[in-house]
Amino acid sequence: MNRPSARIATKPVRVEDALRRAGLKRTPQRLEIYRLLAETGDHPDIETIYRNTRRTMTAISLDTVYRTLDLFRELGLVTTVRPRPDRVRFDANTDPHHHFICEACGSISDFEDRTLDDWPVPEAARALGFVRSARVDILGLCPNCVRAKKTAKKQSMRRD
Amino acid sequence: MNRPSARIATKPVRVEDALRRAGLKRTPQRLEIYRLLAETGDHPDIETIYRNTRRTMTAISLDTVYRTLDLFRELGLVTTVRPRPDRVRFDANTDPHHHFICEACGSISDFEDRTLDDWPVPEAARALGFVRSARVDILGLCPNCVRAKKTAKKQSMRRD
């Protein structure tokens, strides 16, 4: 059911190719949304992507952004991440990489780790179905939030 | 900032202790919701949890379920998983484990892998903040969906 040595890694693709191959149209909205996403190292949510596209395409509608991102996801052009109870966020970086997610503020940073990418998908997981890809989320606190927490603690100690 | 050998693993806790320690109240709703979640090997969404609690507590309200699960998450009693663009799902299994997520039907299965749990959190991730835990999601197709796909393919070939 699985190729015997599936590994924790994914490989890059490009929009126009992907669209053509799927017999889909190459519309300005799609290109613009993808461009924005590919340019930023950030992991914006739908609302943000919408706002940003509006800077250059005044007439684009929010539902087109929804539909486009859904499409991109089906095509494997973007992946999604969820921090805490937050909105879905998108990521056009399809190079093998993983995420550090701050549990306090929800910020997401990429990191790479070859050893992890090359780690064979565990047999226990391969037994559960056909493996396509894998992702590792490291959860914790970003430096800003660590700092904020320390401050809060000091203040509460002062109160006691 | 991090303990030098943080590993990809988490450790169990219990409700009543956690509530007491946090100075929170031990209400029937909270206990019942937790019990249900701890009993099932499943990864139910809010709606399902709500329906199930209603079997024994006819008067519980949906927003209490929301608030309770949010609280549990803050306390580290449950974790959340998201399949595709689907609702959040909850998991009271705080033993070290990871998820196989079917990209087609959204079903989620647990699997364990010691080697993965013992894998040291990569330096690149530790550099990004204080590491609390890590999770690995393996994405793919469950056997049912693999079968469904094969059938669909055969039919489309017949049509051609």
Next chain:
DNA sequence: TTTAGTGCAAAGTTTTTGCATGTCC
């Protein structure tokens, strides 16, 4: 020309909030 894609507005879902009432410690 044909068919996919878009914008708009409306409907559907999911989640959060305010407030009065009830209940755990």
Next chain:
DNA sequence: GGACATGCAAAAACTTTGCACTAAA
């Protein structure tokens, strides 16, 4: 008794859909 929790209902936030129009191929 007092703070914390709950239920209810209403509001807010987020997402999806139907349809007529537009624009790629």
